[in-house]
Amino acid sequence: MNIGDVSSRSGLPAKTIRYYEDIGLIKPHRSANGYRCFAETDLHKLAFLGRARALGFTIEDCRTLMALYEDESRASADVKQLALEHLAKIEAKIADLQAMHDTLGELVKGCAGDSRPDCPILRDLSGEG
Amino acid sequence: MNIGDVSSRSGLPAKTIRYYEDIGLIKPHRSANGYRCFAETDLHKLAFLGRARALGFTIEDCRTLMALYEDESRASADVKQLALEHLAKIEAKIADLQAMHDTLGELVKGCAGDSRPDCPILRDLSGEG
DNA sequence: TATGAGGGTTCCAGTCAGGGGAAGGTCAAG
DNA sequence: CTTGACCTTCCCCTGACTGGAACCCTCATA
Structure with a gap:
Protein backbone atom coordinates (compact mmCIF):
# COMPACT_ATOMS: atom_id res chain seq x y z
CA MET A 1 0.00 0.00 0.00
CA THR A 58 -0.66 12.84 23.77
CA ILE A 59 1.75 11.38 21.26
CA GLU A 60 3.94 10.17 24.10
CA ASP A 61 0.95 8.49 25.71
CA CYS A 62 0.22 6.88 22.36
CA ARG A 63 3.76 5.57 22.22
CA THR A 64 3.32 3.99 25.63
CA LEU A 65 -0.11 2.61 24.77
CA MET A 66 1.24 1.01 21.60
CA ALA A 67 4.07 -0.53 23.55
CA LEU A 68 1.62 -1.91 26.08
CA TYR A 69 -0.61 -3.16 23.30
CA GLU A 70 2.26 -5.05 21.75
CA ASP A 71 3.46 -6.41 25.07
CA GLU A 72 1.57 -9.66 25.58
CA SER A 73 2.67 -9.80 29.20
CA ARG A 74 1.47 -6.32 30.12
CA ALA A 75 -0.54 -5.66 33.24
CA SER A 76 -3.88 -4.00 32.56
CA ALA A 77 -3.15 -1.93 35.66
CA ASP A 78 -0.53 -0.02 33.68
CA VAL A 79 -3.01 0.79 30.94
CA LYS A 80 -5.63 1.78 33.47
CA GLN A 81 -3.25 4.06 35.31
CA LEU A 82 -2.32 5.90 32.13
CA ALA A 83 -5.98 6.26 31.26
CA LEU A 84 -6.85 7.51 34.73
CA GLU A 85 -4.12 10.12 34.63
CA HIS A 86 -5.38 11.27 31.27
CA LEU A 87 -8.91 11.33 32.58
CA ALA A 88 -7.80 13.56 35.42
CA LYS A 89 -6.20 16.00 32.98
CA ILE A 90 -9.37 16.08 30.93
CA GLU A 91 -11.39 16.80 34.03
CA ALA A 92 -9.05 19.62 35.00
CA LYS A 93 -9.37 21.17 31.56
CA ILE A 94 -13.12 20.89 31.64
CA ALA A 95 -13.18 22.57 35.03
CA ASP A 96 -11.00 25.42 33.74
CA LEU A 97 -13.17 25.90 30.69
CA GLN A 98 -16.32 25.67 32.74
CA ALA A 99 -15.08 28.41 35.06
CA MET A 100 -14.30 30.64 32.07
CA HIS A 101 -17.66 29.82 30.61
CA ASP A 102 -19.53 30.70 33.77
CA THR A 103 -17.69 33.98 34.31
CA LEU A 104 -17.96 35.07 30.71
CA GLY A 105 -21.57 33.96 30.55
CA GLU A 106 -22.45 36.20 33.48
CA LEU A 107 -20.71 39.17 31.89
CA VAL A 108 -22.38 38.60 28.56
CA LYS A 109 -25.76 38.37 30.24
CA GLY A 110 -25.26 41.81 31.70
CA CYS A 111 -24.20 43.40 28.43
CA ALA A 112 -26.89 45.28 26.54
CA GLY A 113 -25.28 44.58 23.20
CA ASP A 114 -26.56 47.75 21.61
CA SER A 115 -24.99 50.83 20.07
CA ARG A 116 -24.04 52.43 23.38
CA PRO A 117 -20.47 52.11 24.70
CA ASP A 118 -21.29 51.03 28.24
CA CYS A 119 -20.31 47.41 28.71
CA PRO A 120 -19.89 45.24 31.81
CA ILE A 121 -17.50 42.94 29.97
CA LEU A 122 -14.97 45.70 29.39
CA ARG A 123 -15.64 47.07 32.84
CA ASP A 124 -14.73 43.72 34.35
CA LEU A 125 -11.62 43.32 32.20
CA SER A 126 -10.43 46.78 33.10
CA GLY A 127 -10.60 45.87 36.78
CA GLU A 128 -14.02 47.10 37.82
CA GLY A 129 -12.92 50.71 37.18
CA MET B 1 8.49 51.43 36.89
CA THR B 58 -6.76 34.70 22.15
CA ILE B 59 -4.11 37.37 21.78
CA GLU B 60 -5.89 38.69 18.69
CA ASP B 61 -9.14 38.87 20.61
CA CYS B 62 -7.28 40.77 23.32
CA ARG B 63 -6.01 43.22 20.75
CA THR B 64 -9.57 43.82 19.58
CA LEU B 65 -10.88 44.08 23.12
CA MET B 66 -8.24 46.66 24.03
CA ALA B 67 -9.09 48.67 20.95
CA LEU B 68 -12.76 48.57 21.87
CA TYR B 69 -11.92 49.50 25.43
CA GLU B 70 -10.00 52.54 24.25
CA ASP B 71 -12.65 53.54 21.76
CA GLU B 72 -15.05 55.77 23.66
CA SER B 73 -17.56 55.56 20.84
CA ARG B 74 -17.65 51.75 20.69
CA ALA B 75 -20.90 49.84 20.52
CA SER B 76 -21.30 47.31 23.33
CA ALA B 77 -22.79 45.04 20.65
CA ASP B 78 -19.31 44.57 19.19
CA VAL B 79 -17.91 43.53 22.54
CA LYS B 80 -20.82 41.23 23.16
CA GLN B 81 -20.46 39.58 19.77
CA LEU B 82 -16.79 38.85 20.37
CA ALA B 83 -17.63 37.44 23.77
CA LEU B 84 -20.43 35.30 22.39
CA GLU B 85 -18.20 33.85 19.70
CA HIS B 86 -15.60 33.03 22.30
CA LEU B 87 -18.26 31.51 24.51
CA ALA B 88 -19.31 29.27 21.63
CA LYS B 89 -15.74 28.09 21.16
CA ILE B 90 -15.47 27.33 24.85
CA GLU B 91 -18.69 25.35 24.70
CA ALA B 92 -17.44 23.38 21.72
CA LYS B 93 -14.22 22.54 23.53
CA ILE B 94 -16.09 21.48 26.63
CA ALA B 95 -18.33 19.25 24.52
CA ASP B 96 -15.29 17.64 22.87
CA LEU B 97 -13.61 17.05 26.18
CA GLN B 98 -16.81 15.76 27.72
CA ALA B 99 -17.20 13.23 24.92
CA MET B 100 -13.63 12.04 25.43
CA HIS B 101 -14.23 11.91 29.15
CA ASP B 102 -17.37 9.83 28.81
CA THR B 103 -15.86 7.36 26.37
CA LEU B 104 -12.65 6.97 28.28
CA GLY B 105 -14.53 6.77 31.55
CA GLU B 106 -16.57 3.84 30.27
CA LEU B 107 -13.45 2.04 29.10
CA VAL B 108 -11.67 2.62 32.38
CA LYS B 109 -14.65 1.33 34.30
CA GLY B 110 -14.45 -1.94 32.41
CA CYS B 111 -10.73 -2.40 32.99
CA ALA B 112 -9.76 -4.70 35.81
CA GLY B 113 -6.52 -2.85 36.44
CA ASP B 114 -4.71 -5.90 37.71
CA SER B 115 -1.67 -7.90 36.63
CA ARG B 116 -3.42 -9.65 33.75
CA PRO B 117 -2.98 -8.39 30.18
CA ASP B 118 -6.64 -8.38 29.18
CA CYS B 119 -7.83 -4.78 28.85
CA PRO B 120 -10.92 -3.25 27.27
CA ILE B 121 -9.12 0.06 26.73
CA LEU B 122 -6.55 -1.50 24.43
CA ARG B 123 -9.22 -3.64 22.85
CA ASP B 124 -11.19 -0.56 21.94
CA LEU B 125 -8.16 1.31 20.65
CA SER B 126 -7.16 -1.63 18.49
CA GLY B 127 -10.57 -1.53 16.85
CA GLU B 128 -12.51 -4.10 18.82
CA GLY B 129 -10.25 -6.81 17.33
C1' DT C 1 7.72 10.58 -28.25
C1' DA C 2 6.19 14.36 -25.63
C1' DT C 3 3.26 15.76 -22.15
C1' DG C 4 0.10 16.25 -18.51
C1' DA C 5 -2.17 14.50 -14.41
C1' DG C 6 -1.80 12.61 -10.26
C1' DG C 7 0.68 10.09 -7.30
C1' DG C 8 5.07 10.12 -4.38
C1' DT C 9 9.68 12.23 -1.95
C1' DT C 10 12.45 15.64 0.98
C1' DC C 11 13.10 19.82 3.46
C1' DC C 12 11.90 24.36 5.35
C1' DA C 13 8.85 27.45 7.66
C1' DG C 14 4.89 28.53 10.32
C1' DT C 15 1.29 27.88 13.86
C1' DC C 16 0.10 29.71 19.49
C1' DA C 17 1.70 31.95 23.47
C1' DG C 18 5.13 32.19 25.48
C1' DG C 19 9.58 29.54 28.33
C1' DG C 20 14.63 28.61 28.95
C1' DG C 21 18.91 30.08 28.92
C1' DA C 22 23.24 32.46 27.17
C1' DA C 23 25.99 36.65 26.81
C1' DG C 24 26.35 40.97 28.26
C1' DG C 25 25.01 45.97 30.21
C1' DT C 26 23.47 48.67 34.67
C1' DC C 27 22.89 49.88 39.34
C1' DA C 28 23.01 50.06 44.52
C1' DA C 29 25.29 48.24 48.57
C1' DG C 30 29.14 46.69 51.20
C1' DC D 1 36.12 47.08 43.67
C1' DT D 2 33.24 43.57 43.66
C1' DT D 3 29.06 41.19 44.36
C1' DG D 4 24.43 40.28 43.28
C1' DA D 5 20.18 41.59 41.54
C1' DC D 6 18.38 43.64 37.96
C1' DC D 7 17.87 44.65 32.98
C1' DT D 8 18.84 43.98 27.70
C1' DT D 9 18.75 41.24 23.20
C1' DC D 10 19.09 36.95 20.89
C1' DC D 11 18.02 32.42 19.56
C1' DC D 12 16.11 27.87 20.21
C1' DC D 13 12.31 24.90 22.18
C1' DT D 14 7.56 23.37 23.02
C1' DG D 15 2.94 19.86 20.47
C1' DA D 16 1.21 18.04 16.80
C1' DC D 17 0.94 18.86 13.08
C1' DT D 18 0.00 21.93 8.32
C1' DG D 19 1.37 24.39 4.06
C1' DG D 20 4.26 24.96 0.43
C1' DA D 21 8.35 24.55 -2.66
C1' DA D 22 11.11 21.80 -5.51
C1' DC D 23 11.69 17.63 -7.34
C1' DC D 24 10.90 12.33 -8.78
C1' DC D 25 7.82 8.29 -10.54
C1' DT D 26 4.17 6.17 -13.27
C1' DC D 27 0.68 5.81 -16.42
C1' DA D 28 -2.52 7.35 -20.06
C1' DT D 29 -3.20 9.97 -23.89
C1' DA D 30 -2.28 12.94 -28.29
Missing part, protein backbone atom coordinates in the same frame (compact mmCIF):
# COMPACT_ATOMS: atom_id res chain seq x y z
CA ASN A 2 1.15 3.52 -0.79
CA ILE A 3 0.65 6.38 1.60
CA GLY A 4 -2.48 7.61 -0.18
CA ASP A 5 -4.25 4.29 0.36
CA VAL A 6 -3.26 4.14 4.00
CA SER A 7 -4.35 7.73 4.40
CA SER A 8 -7.85 7.14 3.09
CA ARG A 9 -8.21 3.82 4.89
CA SER A 10 -7.00 5.16 8.23
CA GLY A 11 -8.56 8.60 7.91
CA LEU A 12 -5.23 10.22 8.78
CA PRO A 13 -3.68 12.84 6.48
CA ALA A 14 -0.57 11.71 4.60
CA LYS A 15 1.36 14.49 6.36
CA THR A 16 0.43 13.04 9.71
CA ILE A 17 1.47 9.55 8.66
CA ARG A 18 4.88 10.82 7.53
CA TYR A 19 5.18 12.67 10.80
CA TYR A 20 4.41 9.51 12.76
CA GLU A 21 7.16 7.74 10.87
CA ASP A 22 9.50 10.65 11.58
CA ILE A 23 9.00 10.34 15.31
CA GLY A 24 9.27 6.58 15.21
CA LEU A 25 5.68 5.52 15.84
CA ILE A 26 5.56 3.42 12.69
CA LYS A 27 8.25 1.95 10.47
CA PRO A 28 6.88 1.25 6.99
CA HIS A 29 9.14 -0.45 4.44
CA ARG A 30 10.26 1.24 1.25
CA SER A 31 9.64 0.11 -2.31
CA ALA A 32 12.40 0.19 -4.91
CA ASN A 33 11.26 3.61 -6.09
CA GLY A 34 11.59 5.09 -2.61
CA TYR A 35 7.90 5.13 -1.86
CA ARG A 36 6.73 4.07 1.57
CA CYS A 37 5.24 0.60 1.44
CA PHE A 38 2.69 -0.09 4.18
CA ALA A 39 1.62 -3.49 5.43
CA GLU A 40 -1.72 -4.26 7.08
CA THR A 41 -0.06 -4.10 10.48
CA ASP A 42 1.03 -0.54 9.75
CA LEU A 43 -2.52 0.36 8.86
CA HIS A 44 -3.70 -1.25 12.05
CA LYS A 45 -1.21 0.73 14.10
CA LEU A 46 -2.25 3.96 12.43
CA ALA A 47 -5.90 3.27 13.19
CA PHE A 48 -4.91 2.58 16.79
CA LEU A 49 -3.04 5.88 16.92
CA GLY A 50 -5.95 7.73 15.36
CA ARG A 51 -8.34 6.43 17.99
CA ALA A 52 -5.96 7.15 20.85
CA ARG A 53 -5.40 10.70 19.58
CA ALA A 54 -9.15 11.15 19.23
CA LEU A 55 -9.44 10.31 22.92
CA GLY A 56 -7.00 13.13 23.58
CA PHE A 57 -3.94 11.09 24.49
CA ASN B 2 10.89 48.76 35.68
CA ILE B 3 9.71 45.50 34.25
CA GLY B 4 10.16 43.64 37.53
CA ASP B 5 7.77 45.93 39.34
CA VAL B 6 5.18 45.70 36.58
CA SER B 7 5.61 41.96 36.58
CA SER B 8 4.91 41.55 40.27
CA ARG B 9 2.11 44.11 40.24
CA SER B 10 0.39 42.63 37.19
CA GLY B 11 1.12 39.02 37.96
CA LEU B 12 2.50 38.52 34.46
CA PRO B 13 6.01 37.09 33.91
CA ALA B 14 8.55 39.57 32.56
CA LYS B 15 8.94 37.35 29.51
CA THR B 16 5.27 37.73 28.76
CA ILE B 17 5.40 41.49 29.13
CA ARG B 18 8.32 41.71 26.70
CA TYR B 19 6.43 39.47 24.34
CA TYR B 20 3.38 41.71 24.53
CA GLU B 21 5.55 44.67 23.63
CA ASP B 22 7.05 42.66 20.77
CA ILE B 23 3.66 42.03 19.22
CA GLY B 24 2.56 45.60 19.80
CA LEU B 25 0.04 45.19 22.59
CA ILE B 26 1.83 47.71 24.79
CA LYS B 27 4.38 50.42 24.06
CA PRO B 28 6.35 51.27 27.20
CA HIS B 29 8.85 54.11 27.07
CA ARG B 30 12.57 53.59 27.54
CA SER B 31 14.82 55.09 30.16
CA ALA B 32 18.21 56.53 29.26
CA ASN B 33 19.85 53.23 30.17
CA GLY B 34 17.67 51.29 27.75
CA TYR B 35 15.40 49.82 30.41
CA ARG B 36 11.68 49.73 29.71
CA CYS B 37 9.90 52.41 31.67
CA PHE B 38 6.27 51.61 32.43
CA ALA B 39 3.58 54.12 33.29
CA GLU B 40 0.44 53.34 35.29
CA THR B 41 -1.53 53.10 32.06
CA ASP B 42 0.81 50.34 30.87
CA LEU B 43 0.24 48.48 34.09
CA HIS B 44 -3.48 48.90 33.66
CA LYS B 45 -3.32 47.55 30.13
CA LEU B 46 -1.30 44.56 31.26
CA ALA B 47 -3.81 43.79 33.97
CA PHE B 48 -6.55 44.04 31.36
CA LEU B 49 -4.66 41.64 29.13
CA GLY B 50 -4.04 39.25 31.98
CA ARG B 51 -7.73 39.08 32.79
CA ALA B 52 -8.76 38.70 29.16
CA ARG B 53 -6.23 35.89 28.70
CA ALA B 54 -7.48 34.24 31.89
CA LEU B 55 -10.92 34.17 30.30
CA GLY B 56 -9.37 32.30 27.42
CA PHE B 57 -9.45 35.05 24.79
Whole structure:
Protein backbone atom coordinates (compact mmCIF):
# COMPACT_ATOMS: atom_id res chain seq x y z
CA MET A 1 0.00 0.00 0.00
CA ASN A 2 1.15 3.52 -0.79
CA ILE A 3 0.65 6.38 1.60
CA GLY A 4 -2.48 7.61 -0.18
CA ASP A 5 -4.25 4.29 0.36
CA VAL A 6 -3.26 4.14 4.00
CA SER A 7 -4.35 7.73 4.40
CA SER A 8 -7.85 7.14 3.09
CA ARG A 9 -8.21 3.82 4.89
CA SER A 10 -7.00 5.16 8.23
CA GLY A 11 -8.56 8.60 7.91
CA LEU A 12 -5.23 10.22 8.78
CA PRO A 13 -3.68 12.84 6.48
CA ALA A 14 -0.57 11.71 4.60
CA LYS A 15 1.36 14.49 6.36
CA THR A 16 0.43 13.04 9.71
CA ILE A 17 1.47 9.55 8.66
CA ARG A 18 4.88 10.82 7.53
CA TYR A 19 5.18 12.67 10.80
CA TYR A 20 4.41 9.51 12.76
CA GLU A 21 7.16 7.74 10.87
CA ASP A 22 9.50 10.65 11.58
CA ILE A 23 9.00 10.34 15.31
CA GLY A 24 9.27 6.58 15.21
CA LEU A 25 5.68 5.52 15.84
CA ILE A 26 5.56 3.42 12.69
CA LYS A 27 8.25 1.95 10.47
CA PRO A 28 6.88 1.25 6.99
CA HIS A 29 9.14 -0.45 4.44
CA ARG A 30 10.26 1.24 1.25
CA SER A 31 9.64 0.11 -2.31
CA ALA A 32 12.40 0.19 -4.91
CA ASN A 33 11.26 3.61 -6.09
CA GLY A 34 11.59 5.09 -2.61
CA TYR A 35 7.90 5.13 -1.86
CA ARG A 36 6.73 4.07 1.57
CA CYS A 37 5.24 0.60 1.44
CA PHE A 38 2.69 -0.09 4.18
CA ALA A 39 1.62 -3.49 5.43
CA GLU A 40 -1.72 -4.26 7.08
CA THR A 41 -0.06 -4.10 10.48
CA ASP A 42 1.03 -0.54 9.75
CA LEU A 43 -2.52 0.36 8.86
CA HIS A 44 -3.70 -1.25 12.05
CA LYS A 45 -1.21 0.73 14.10
CA LEU A 46 -2.25 3.96 12.43
CA ALA A 47 -5.90 3.27 13.19
CA PHE A 48 -4.91 2.58 16.79
CA LEU A 49 -3.04 5.88 16.92
CA GLY A 50 -5.95 7.73 15.36
CA ARG A 51 -8.34 6.43 17.99
CA ALA A 52 -5.96 7.15 20.85
CA ARG A 53 -5.40 10.70 19.58
CA ALA A 54 -9.15 11.15 19.23
CA LEU A 55 -9.44 10.31 22.92
CA GLY A 56 -7.00 13.13 23.58
CA PHE A 57 -3.94 11.09 24.49
CA THR A 58 -0.66 12.84 23.77
CA ILE A 59 1.75 11.38 21.26
CA GLU A 60 3.94 10.17 24.10
CA ASP A 61 0.95 8.49 25.71
CA CYS A 62 0.22 6.88 22.36
CA ARG A 63 3.76 5.57 22.22
CA THR A 64 3.32 3.99 25.63
CA LEU A 65 -0.11 2.61 24.77
CA MET A 66 1.24 1.01 21.60
CA ALA A 67 4.07 -0.53 23.55
CA LEU A 68 1.62 -1.91 26.08
CA TYR A 69 -0.61 -3.16 23.30
CA GLU A 70 2.26 -5.05 21.75
CA ASP A 71 3.46 -6.41 25.07
CA GLU A 72 1.57 -9.66 25.58
CA SER A 73 2.67 -9.80 29.20
CA ARG A 74 1.47 -6.32 30.12
CA ALA A 75 -0.54 -5.66 33.24
CA SER A 76 -3.88 -4.00 32.56
CA ALA A 77 -3.15 -1.93 35.66
CA ASP A 78 -0.53 -0.02 33.68
CA VAL A 79 -3.01 0.79 30.94
CA LYS A 80 -5.63 1.78 33.47
CA GLN A 81 -3.25 4.06 35.31
CA LEU A 82 -2.32 5.90 32.13
CA ALA A 83 -5.98 6.26 31.26
CA LEU A 84 -6.85 7.51 34.73
CA GLU A 85 -4.12 10.12 34.63
CA HIS A 86 -5.38 11.27 31.27
CA LEU A 87 -8.91 11.33 32.58
CA ALA A 88 -7.80 13.56 35.42
CA LYS A 89 -6.20 16.00 32.98
CA ILE A 90 -9.37 16.08 30.93
CA GLU A 91 -11.39 16.80 34.03
CA ALA A 92 -9.05 19.62 35.00
CA LYS A 93 -9.37 21.17 31.56
CA ILE A 94 -13.12 20.89 31.64
CA ALA A 95 -13.18 22.57 35.03
CA ASP A 96 -11.00 25.42 33.74
CA LEU A 97 -13.17 25.90 30.69
CA GLN A 98 -16.32 25.67 32.74
CA ALA A 99 -15.08 28.41 35.06
CA MET A 100 -14.30 30.64 32.07
CA HIS A 101 -17.66 29.82 30.61
CA ASP A 102 -19.53 30.70 33.77
CA THR A 103 -17.69 33.98 34.31
CA LEU A 104 -17.96 35.07 30.71
CA GLY A 105 -21.57 33.96 30.55
CA GLU A 106 -22.45 36.20 33.48
CA LEU A 107 -20.71 39.17 31.89
CA VAL A 108 -22.38 38.60 28.56
CA LYS A 109 -25.76 38.37 30.24
CA GLY A 110 -25.26 41.81 31.70
CA CYS A 111 -24.20 43.40 28.43
CA ALA A 112 -26.89 45.28 26.54
CA GLY A 113 -25.28 44.58 23.20
CA ASP A 114 -26.56 47.75 21.61
CA SER A 115 -24.99 50.83 20.07
CA ARG A 116 -24.04 52.43 23.38
CA PRO A 117 -20.47 52.11 24.70
CA ASP A 118 -21.29 51.03 28.24
CA CYS A 119 -20.31 47.41 28.71
CA PRO A 120 -19.89 45.24 31.81
CA ILE A 121 -17.50 42.94 29.97
CA LEU A 122 -14.97 45.70 29.39
CA ARG A 123 -15.64 47.07 32.84
CA ASP A 124 -14.73 43.72 34.35
CA LEU A 125 -11.62 43.32 32.20
CA SER A 126 -10.43 46.78 33.10
CA GLY A 127 -10.60 45.87 36.78
CA GLU A 128 -14.02 47.10 37.82
CA GLY A 129 -12.92 50.71 37.18
CA MET B 1 8.49 51.43 36.89
CA ASN B 2 10.89 48.76 35.68
CA ILE B 3 9.71 45.50 34.25
CA GLY B 4 10.16 43.64 37.53
CA ASP B 5 7.77 45.93 39.34
CA VAL B 6 5.18 45.70 36.58
CA SER B 7 5.61 41.96 36.58
CA SER B 8 4.91 41.55 40.27
CA ARG B 9 2.11 44.11 40.24
CA SER B 10 0.39 42.63 37.19
CA GLY B 11 1.12 39.02 37.96
CA LEU B 12 2.50 38.52 34.46
CA PRO B 13 6.01 37.09 33.91
CA ALA B 14 8.55 39.57 32.56
CA LYS B 15 8.94 37.35 29.51
CA THR B 16 5.27 37.73 28.76
CA ILE B 17 5.40 41.49 29.13
CA ARG B 18 8.32 41.71 26.70
CA TYR B 19 6.43 39.47 24.34
CA TYR B 20 3.38 41.71 24.53
CA GLU B 21 5.55 44.67 23.63
CA ASP B 22 7.05 42.66 20.77
CA ILE B 23 3.66 42.03 19.22
CA GLY B 24 2.56 45.60 19.80
CA LEU B 25 0.04 45.19 22.59
CA ILE B 26 1.83 47.71 24.79
CA LYS B 27 4.38 50.42 24.06
CA PRO B 28 6.35 51.27 27.20
CA HIS B 29 8.85 54.11 27.07
CA ARG B 30 12.57 53.59 27.54
CA SER B 31 14.82 55.09 30.16
CA ALA B 32 18.21 56.53 29.26
CA ASN B 33 19.85 53.23 30.17
CA GLY B 34 17.67 51.29 27.75
CA TYR B 35 15.40 49.82 30.41
CA ARG B 36 11.68 49.73 29.71
CA CYS B 37 9.90 52.41 31.67
CA PHE B 38 6.27 51.61 32.43
CA ALA B 39 3.58 54.12 33.29
CA GLU B 40 0.44 53.34 35.29
CA THR B 41 -1.53 53.10 32.06
CA ASP B 42 0.81 50.34 30.87
CA LEU B 43 0.24 48.48 34.09
CA HIS B 44 -3.48 48.90 33.66
CA LYS B 45 -3.32 47.55 30.13
CA LEU B 46 -1.30 44.56 31.26
CA ALA B 47 -3.81 43.79 33.97
CA PHE B 48 -6.55 44.04 31.36
CA LEU B 49 -4.66 41.64 29.13
CA GLY B 50 -4.04 39.25 31.98
CA ARG B 51 -7.73 39.08 32.79
CA ALA B 52 -8.76 38.70 29.16
CA ARG B 53 -6.23 35.89 28.70
CA ALA B 54 -7.48 34.24 31.89
CA LEU B 55 -10.92 34.17 30.30
CA GLY B 56 -9.37 32.30 27.42
CA PHE B 57 -9.45 35.05 24.79
CA THR B 58 -6.76 34.70 22.15
CA ILE B 59 -4.11 37.37 21.78
CA GLU B 60 -5.89 38.69 18.69
CA ASP B 61 -9.14 38.87 20.61
CA CYS B 62 -7.28 40.77 23.32
CA ARG B 63 -6.01 43.22 20.75
CA THR B 64 -9.57 43.82 19.58
CA LEU B 65 -10.88 44.08 23.12
CA MET B 66 -8.24 46.66 24.03
CA ALA B 67 -9.09 48.67 20.95
CA LEU B 68 -12.76 48.57 21.87
CA TYR B 69 -11.92 49.50 25.43
CA GLU B 70 -10.00 52.54 24.25
CA ASP B 71 -12.65 53.54 21.76
CA GLU B 72 -15.05 55.77 23.66
CA SER B 73 -17.56 55.56 20.84
CA ARG B 74 -17.65 51.75 20.69
CA ALA B 75 -20.90 49.84 20.52
CA SER B 76 -21.30 47.31 23.33
CA ALA B 77 -22.79 45.04 20.65
CA ASP B 78 -19.31 44.57 19.19
CA VAL B 79 -17.91 43.53 22.54
CA LYS B 80 -20.82 41.23 23.16
CA GLN B 81 -20.46 39.58 19.77
CA LEU B 82 -16.79 38.85 20.37
CA ALA B 83 -17.63 37.44 23.77
CA LEU B 84 -20.43 35.30 22.39
CA GLU B 85 -18.20 33.85 19.70
CA HIS B 86 -15.60 33.03 22.30
CA LEU B 87 -18.26 31.51 24.51
CA ALA B 88 -19.31 29.27 21.63
CA LYS B 89 -15.74 28.09 21.16
CA ILE B 90 -15.47 27.33 24.85
CA GLU B 91 -18.69 25.35 24.70
CA ALA B 92 -17.44 23.38 21.72
CA LYS B 93 -14.22 22.54 23.53
CA ILE B 94 -16.09 21.48 26.63
CA ALA B 95 -18.33 19.25 24.52
CA ASP B 96 -15.29 17.64 22.87
CA LEU B 97 -13.61 17.05 26.18
CA GLN B 98 -16.81 15.76 27.72
CA ALA B 99 -17.20 13.23 24.92
CA MET B 100 -13.63 12.04 25.43
CA HIS B 101 -14.23 11.91 29.15
CA ASP B 102 -17.37 9.83 28.81
CA THR B 103 -15.86 7.36 26.37
CA LEU B 104 -12.65 6.97 28.28
CA GLY B 105 -14.53 6.77 31.55
CA GLU B 106 -16.57 3.84 30.27
CA LEU B 107 -13.45 2.04 29.10
CA VAL B 108 -11.67 2.62 32.38
CA LYS B 109 -14.65 1.33 34.30
CA GLY B 110 -14.45 -1.94 32.41
CA CYS B 111 -10.73 -2.40 32.99
CA ALA B 112 -9.76 -4.70 35.81
CA GLY B 113 -6.52 -2.85 36.44
CA ASP B 114 -4.71 -5.90 37.71
CA SER B 115 -1.67 -7.90 36.63
CA ARG B 116 -3.42 -9.65 33.75
CA PRO B 117 -2.98 -8.39 30.18
CA ASP B 118 -6.64 -8.38 29.18
CA CYS B 119 -7.83 -4.78 28.85
CA PRO B 120 -10.92 -3.25 27.27
CA ILE B 121 -9.12 0.06 26.73
CA LEU B 122 -6.55 -1.50 24.43
CA ARG B 123 -9.22 -3.64 22.85
CA ASP B 124 -11.19 -0.56 21.94
CA LEU B 125 -8.16 1.31 20.65
CA SER B 126 -7.16 -1.63 18.49
CA GLY B 127 -10.57 -1.53 16.85
CA GLU B 128 -12.51 -4.10 18.82
CA GLY B 129 -10.25 -6.81 17.33
C1' DT C 1 7.72 10.58 -28.25
C1' DA C 2 6.19 14.36 -25.63
C1' DT C 3 3.26 15.76 -22.15
C1' DG C 4 0.10 16.25 -18.51
C1' DA C 5 -2.17 14.50 -14.41
C1' DG C 6 -1.80 12.61 -10.26
C1' DG C 7 0.68 10.09 -7.30
C1' DG C 8 5.07 10.12 -4.38
C1' DT C 9 9.68 12.23 -1.95
C1' DT C 10 12.45 15.64 0.98
C1' DC C 11 13.10 19.82 3.46
C1' DC C 12 11.90 24.36 5.35
C1' DA C 13 8.85 27.45 7.66
C1' DG C 14 4.89 28.53 10.32
C1' DT C 15 1.29 27.88 13.86
C1' DC C 16 0.10 29.71 19.49
C1' DA C 17 1.70 31.95 23.47
C1' DG C 18 5.13 32.19 25.48
C1' DG C 19 9.58 29.54 28.33
C1' DG C 20 14.63 28.61 28.95
C1' DG C 21 18.91 30.08 28.92
C1' DA C 22 23.24 32.46 27.17
C1' DA C 23 25.99 36.65 26.81
C1' DG C 24 26.35 40.97 28.26
C1' DG C 25 25.01 45.97 30.21
C1' DT C 26 23.47 48.67 34.67
C1' DC C 27 22.89 49.88 39.34
C1' DA C 28 23.01 50.06 44.52
C1' DA C 29 25.29 48.24 48.57
C1' DG C 30 29.14 46.69 51.20
C1' DC D 1 36.12 47.08 43.67
C1' DT D 2 33.24 43.57 43.66
C1' DT D 3 29.06 41.19 44.36
C1' DG D 4 24.43 40.28 43.28
C1' DA D 5 20.18 41.59 41.54
C1' DC D 6 18.38 43.64 37.96
C1' DC D 7 17.87 44.65 32.98
C1' DT D 8 18.84 43.98 27.70
C1' DT D 9 18.75 41.24 23.20
C1' DC D 10 19.09 36.95 20.89
C1' DC D 11 18.02 32.42 19.56
C1' DC D 12 16.11 27.87 20.21
C1' DC D 13 12.31 24.90 22.18
C1' DT D 14 7.56 23.37 23.02
C1' DG D 15 2.94 19.86 20.47
C1' DA D 16 1.21 18.04 16.80
C1' DC D 17 0.94 18.86 13.08
C1' DT D 18 0.00 21.93 8.32
C1' DG D 19 1.37 24.39 4.06
C1' DG D 20 4.26 24.96 0.43
C1' DA D 21 8.35 24.55 -2.66
C1' DA D 22 11.11 21.80 -5.51
C1' DC D 23 11.69 17.63 -7.34
C1' DC D 24 10.90 12.33 -8.78
C1' DC D 25 7.82 8.29 -10.54
C1' DT D 26 4.17 6.17 -13.27
C1' DC D 27 0.68 5.81 -16.42
C1' DA D 28 -2.52 7.35 -20.06
C1' DT D 29 -3.20 9.97 -23.89
C1' DA D 30 -2.28 12.94 -28.29
